[in-house]
Amino acid sequence: MPTDQKPILDSEKLVMGAASRLLERILAVAEEKLRTEWARRKNRQLKGLSNLIANQVDIYSKVKNILYYNDPVPLNDIYIPLDLQHGDSSFQDAAIFESVKHGGRRLVIATAGAGKSFFMKKALLELSKLREDIFPIFFEMRNLNGTSRRLIEALHDHIRLYVPDLMPEQLRLGMEQGLFVLLLDGFDEVEPEKTDQIQNELIALARSFPKTAIIVSSRPMDIVLSWQDFQILSVNPLSKASALLLVERLAFDKSIKERFIDAIKDDLYDKHESFLSVPLLVTMMLITFAETADIDSNLTTFYSDAFNAILVRHDARKEAFRRKIVSGLSREEFKRAFASFSFVSYIDNKFRFTEDEVIHYAKRALADYQGKVNVQSFFHDLCVTSSMLIREGRHYVFAHRSFQEYFTAVFINSIETSNAVSMLDLVTRRAAMDGVLSLLAAMNPSLVEGQWILPRLIAINREMKKLEKEQREVAFVERWFVTEVSEERIESIGYRGKLGFGLYIILTLYGRPFYEFA
Secondary structure: OOOOOOOOOOOOHHHHHHHHHHHHHHHHHOOOHHHHHHHHHHHHHHHHHHHHHHHHHHHHHHEEOOOOOOOOEHHHHOOOOOEEOOOOOOEHHHHHHHHHHOOOEEEEEOOOOOOOHHHHHHHHHHHHHHHOOOOEEEEHHHHOOOOOOOOHHHHHHHHHOOOOOHHHHHHHHHHHHHOOEEEEOOHOOOHHHHHHHHHHHHHHHHHHOOOEEEEEEOOOOHHHHOOOOOEEEOOOOOOOHHHHOOOOOOOOOOHHHHHEEEEEHHHHHHHOOHHHHHHHHHHHHHHHHHHOOOOOOOOHHHHHHHHHHHHHHHOOOOOEOOOOOOOOHHHHHHHHHHHHHHHHHOOOOOOOOOHHHHHHHHHOOOOOOOOOOOOHHHHHHHHHHHOOOEEEOOOOOOOOHHHHHHHHHHHHHHOOOOHHHHHHHHHHOOOOOOEEEEEHHOOOHHHHHHEEEEEHHHHHHHHHOOHHHHHHHHHHOOOOOOOOOOHHHHHHHHOOOOEEOOOHHHHHOOOHHHOOOO
């Protein structure tokens, strides 16, 4: 792992220069009656914008994950260049960063753990170093949850944390002139009830400010794949060479890394390409390999093995040190409690927590223990012993959202069938956005297919026989789920009519259009 860390930004002068050029260009296009007032504010705003650049770089140039759970590490030390695909063309990430200088709108899609957020943070670091007159703004889309603010208002509020007297007109003029680059990370983390609204606002913003470069990251969702205003870039899987480079860069026991690298070079990559082509899973495999020297080919078994390995692992830099579960729970008890914590927070669409919110959900997760487990000790186990929660500033997040999804599936699979079936109705709200339903179907296909899908199909088929033939196709899905699909989503799949969410369930589980089942 590299040890000589160069500063991300060459100097304070570079930061101040970028902020100064931004304000000068906004002033140049402002109406005469506004110029005097804005010129008066310039010095204060210059300092604020400089602080914004510096603080963004300071925050996002360091990262935490399941391996680096105590101290964040420089992103540049562990970042692996990504290849992105658009149609038949392949691009290196550096080419995307360079092209942003010329504007354009891009949507970067990838599955869980493929490096979307790292890519977005790397984009911020690279764009912050440019001497061209562009000003990157990094915004996490999950900050729109729990608020009625429009996207443009949220962006303005975000900038005003550093530049309190920046006026909406200044932001508007800057975007009209293409002076900002918007880096919008994690569209898939927006609450399901708000995705249509935020999508419409984002598309409207892109059309209103065509000179403003925009990069959005998301998991692949039907709603985003219909964005005709955006160039869609898919993150390609890691090659064998890239997987090896990632392992070499991770700070871990040298002898274990060497054995793992030898195994990858031998036949491990060929056997487990679907795992070793995903950055997060490469890290999890290294931790699991250190404990078991074996990797299971089943994804759900792999997650279980990885969790156990993480829970009992040696500290990567302390040869003989193992962390103990301070709450007094056994490993299986902690696993069940964490599954409950994952489920209750997932159902509430909570992926980011204050400390009070972690305690709130921890109390709910520990309800079966009737006060026998100290909540603060369990909180310690979540954050330190297991590193399932990682602190980001004043908030806590899952080491990766895929852990929350896996353990939500574990929880549903552990409860009585009748309750599990009713829980599945809740899970379908996010079925097009995450992997809970697919993971649960892999764990317990008889529950998902036999107890949940089949009874509904039988009931629907009984109802269909009562209808005229031309009514059956739409009615089939309408009667499956009450949640409606927006007109935009309907257009994206080329089907006209009122559809229920059942379409997305079938696509999620089987990858086949609903009419093949009608």
